[in-house]
Amino acid sequence: MKITREDVLRVAELANLELTESELSTYGAQLASILSYCEKLNELDTKNVEPLAQILESGAAGADKDQAPDGGERQHLRNDAPRDAGIIREVVRRAPDGLDAEPAYFRVPKVIDR
Amino acid sequence: MAVEAGCYNFGLAMARATQEASSIPPEVLARYEPVIGLETHVQLKTATKIFCACSARFGDPPNRNTCPVCLGLPGALPVLNRRALELAVKAALALHCTVEERSRFARKNYFYPDLPKGYQISMYELPLATRGWLEIEHDGKTKRIGITRLHLEDDAAKGMHEGFPDSDRNTYIDFNRGGVPLIEIVSEPDIRSPEEAHAYLTALKQILLYTEVSDCNMEEGSLRCDANVSVRRHGEQNFGTKTEVKNLNSFRYLVHALEYEIERQVQTLESGGTIAQETRLWNVAAGRTEPMRSKEYAHDYRYFPEPDLLPVHATKAMLARVRAEMPELPAARRARFVRDYGITPYDAGVLTATRELADYFEQTVRAGAAAKTASNWIQTELLRRLNASGEEIAASRIRPEALAELIALVERGEVTAASGKAIFAKMFETGKPAGRIAAEDGHRQIQDAGEIERACREVIKKNPDQTAKYRAGNEGVFKFLVGQVMRATRGQANPQVVNEALRRLLAAK
Ligand SMILES: [Zn+2]
Numbered sequence: 070m071k072i073t074r075e076d077v078l079r080v081a082e083l084a085n086l087e088l089t090e091s092e093l094s095t096y097g098a099q100l101a102s103i104l105s106y107c108e109k110l111n112e113l114d115t116k117n118v119e120p121l122a123q124i125l126e127s128g129a130a131g132a133d134k135d136q137a138p139d140g141g142e143r144q145h146l147r148n149d150a151p152r153d154a155g156i157i158r159e160v161v162r163r164a165p166d167g168l169d170a171e172p173a174y175f176r177v178p179k180v181i182d183r
Numbered sequence: 184m185a186v187e188a189g190c191y192n193f194g195l196a197m198a199r200a201t202q203e204a205s206s207i208p209p210e211v212l213a214r215y216e217p218v219i220g221l222e223t224h225v226q227l228k229t230a231t232k233i234f235c236a237c238s239a240r241f242g243d244p245p246n247r248n249t250c251p252v253c254l255g256l257p258g259a260l261p262v263l264n265r266r267a268l269e270l271a272v273k274a275a276l277a278l279h280c281t282v283e284e285r286s287r288f289a290r291k292n293y294f295y296p297d298l299p300k301g302y303q304i305s306m307y308e309l310p311l312a313t314r315g316w317l318e319i320e321h322d323g324k325t326k327r328i329g330i331t332r333l334h335l336e337d338d339a340a341k342g343m344h345e346g347f348p349d350s351d352r353n354t355y356i357d358f359n360r361g362g363v364p365l366i367e368i369v370s371e372p373d374i375r376s377p378e379e380a381h382a383y384l385t386a387l388k389q390i391l392l393y394t395e396v397s398d399c400n401m402e403e404g405s406l407r408c409d410a411n412v413s414v415r416r417h418g419e420q421n422f423g424t425k426t427e428v429k430n431l432n433s434f435r436y437l438v439h440a441l442e443y444e445i446e447r448q449v450q451t452l453e454s455g456g457t458i459a460q461e462t463r464l465w466n467v468a469a470g471r472t473e474p475m476r477s478k479e480y481a482h483d484y485r486y487f488p489e490p491d492l493l494p495v496h497a498t499k500a501m502l503a504r505v506r507a508e509m510p511e512l513p514a515a516r517r518a519r520f521v522r523d524y525g526i527t528p529y530d531a532g533v534l535t536a537t538r539e540l541a542d543y544f545e546q547t548v549r550a551g552a553a554a555k556t557a558s559n560w561i562q563t564e565l566l567r568r569l570n571a572s573g574e575e576i577a578a579s580r581i582r583p584e585a586l587a588e589l590i591a592l593v594e595r596g597e598v599t600a601a602s603g604k605a606i607f608a609k610m611f612e613t614g615k616p617a618g619r620i621a622a623e624d625g626h627r628q629i630q631d632a633g634e635i636e637r638a639c640r641e642v643i644k645k646n647p648d649q650t651a652k653y654r655a656g657n658e659g660v661f662k663f664l665v666g667q668v669m670r671a672t673r674g675q676a677n678p679q680v681v682n683e684a685l686r687r688l689l690a691a692k
Binding site for chain 1: 229230231235236237238244245246247248249250251254256262263264265266267268287292294295296342343344350351352353354355356357358483485488490492493494
């Protein structure tokens with residue numbers, strides 16, 4: 070698969086990365102190789118296969134559309150009951166520029182155009 | 184309802200006041216038709232966030248309600264909140280949408296300090312619900328506005344750019360709001376004026392409040408609105424180039440910003456320019472829309488299916504459960520009020536403005552008041568005083584049963600209509616029952632025929648001239664004599680009884 074220099078620059082820009090000339094060519098080659106590897110999948114005939122976005126979903130095909138065997142819903146849902154994780158002080162303490170005080174804030178450089 | 188209408192008029196007035204001198208003539212403006220679609224973000228009324236068990240409460244100390252999931256820490260896995268899904272389904276059903284059997288979350292990738300994961304979990308090519316509609320009332324006409332889609336997503340955190348000693352250099356982040364559940368409701372471009380947009384948002388908010396999907400508190404950000412706006416010549420079939428206007432976080436700003444943006448586009452086209460497809464921000468202070476700096480919206484979000492979450496199945500069992508808790512919706516309730524209580528569509532509209540008010544009315548009727556009378560008392564006395572004091576109906580000291588008691592006192596003639604209003608005022612302030620106020624303040628109407636007759640005789644004796652005139656056929660004098668009796672009884676005599684007694688006594692001699 071052909072990856073242009075512009076493709077790499079665009080992906081890098083979207084990922085907030087600044088690449089040197091040598092990195093540009095290294096990553097360009099790596100991306101091309103990865104995509105070529107994935108292209109092998111196109112050799113398979115998938116005409117009658119439903120697209121799948123989540124591997125765990127495959128078990129659900131053909132199952133009772135409404136209920137799992139145990140009578141609950143097939144999907145994994147959480148009840149709306151609050152629980153205090155109680156980790157904020159620790160997280161703030163470890164943050165690059167957290168304010169370990171009350172009120173506890175995360176601090177970032179003023180948001181500006183990049 | 185009355186309060187919002189007030190804001191709206193204020194908005195129009197402000198829009199007029201801030202129009203620039205270069206404003207285009209109305210006849211030019213009238214050649215164009217605005218085309219508007221609204222995207223509304225609504226916070227769901229859940230106890231916890233959408234993908235973690237942190238509290239979704241507003242106003243807690245900063246960052247109190249955070250955990251590895253909503254802070255985007257590596258390895259944390261989201262689990263969908265059942266209640267959030269149910270409330271989203273409820274909103275979808277109330278808006279006549281088709282709830283898709285299977286929908287899917289997707290990652291919307293962008294970098295911003297209020298988005299710790301580096302992506303928002305939203306829905307993209309498989310939204311929760313599609314193809315609904317909402318009826319608006321405007322200019323005495325009913326119009327249907329299509330709903331394109333309704334989907335679930337998580338909210339971003341709150342960045343504070345001002346108010347700290349180092350605010351010139353730093354931004355402070357509070358992640359309490361990060362991860363609270365939102366639905367985004369996208370309308371079809373069916374809206375044709377700022378007034379219709381206002382009516383759409385009013386109707387939408389009313390349904391979301393009735394269904395208890397959201398508290399729709401705009402100050403707290405529970406209801407936010409963006410608009411897609413374009414203009415075209417009347418009769419033109421194709422849409423013009425649209426702009427997206429953001430930051431329309433009150434009914435007033437919505438109308439004001441749309442009016443501004445429509446005029447701006449017409450003016451641009453009239454002067455030979457073209458509309459740039461761009462995102463614009465409503466600048467509240469300046470009273471105009473301004474283009475966002477290009478980098479802020481030049482995003483390629485690189486959506487892809489969220490690998491940490493399974494597709495969402497809106498099962499039949501869930502739909503049944505949600506349908507079972509669906510209340511009577513505003514339109515149905517309005518129709519029933521007209522049909523069952525014989526009140527006008529206008530009155531029904533006022534009384535069903537909120538679920539609480541409609542409940543109040545029905546409880547008053549159930550407590551024995553005639554529907555029309557209850558409707559009048561509520562619309563005049565109660566709503567007027569609630570508006571003046573800025574109180575919610577739930578906080579009113581006059582409960583429906585108490586209002587029904589007062590209405591009964593007036594209907595039975597035990598107090599006059601004027602006294603009734605005075606008693607109401609006192610009830611509103613003190614919460615005392617009507618009967619007690621009537622007794623304490625001497626409002627009881629004098630029904631005793633003997634007492635009234637004595638007062639009438641007295642008046643006749645004191646006014647020989649007028650009495651003679653009446654007897655000579657001057658009917659006009661009768662009113663004066665009645666007035667004298669009412670004065671003598673401090674307005675508490677039953678007027679009907681006074682009339683009869685006076686006529687009888689005057690005719691007797
Ligand atoms: Zn959390």
